[in-house]
């Protein structure tokens with residue numbers, strides 16, 4: 001058998017499995033139960049509803065990478081909210097582990113300080129995925145937003 005053919009076949013296999021691996025890891029805000037389409041959480045509260053509850057997320061008006069910022073979330077309607085997490089990621093791009101547990105600030109109020117890494121592809125389109133753990137399970141809300149001057 002031709003050596004180049006074998007090499008090409010092996011390369012194809014390697015690329016195929018690398019692609020499969022990347023796709024399986026590629027974050028997708030559509031995997032969330034609901035995705036914000038009509039509001040952005042930067043500079044004003046953005047509310048989403050799913051599974052009988054609501055989450056309102058608020059981020060600073062202007063976000064910059066590598067600069068810590070405060071994030072606030074309100075949960076309403078869910079029974080027995082035990083934990084709220086936020087994860088930052090980009091669609092189709094593995095941006096590393098950017099997960100933060102939110103701290104309870106009283107009833108239905110949650111907050112944390114967070115920071116975004118630099119995107120090696122110079123993209124500015126992020127999404128914040130807020131996961132609410134409650135009595136009936138967990139619900140994920142995705143809020144797309146952009147970093148930088150607006």
Ligand SMILES: [Cu+2]
Nearest residue numbers: 090093119123
């Ligand atoms: Cu990126």
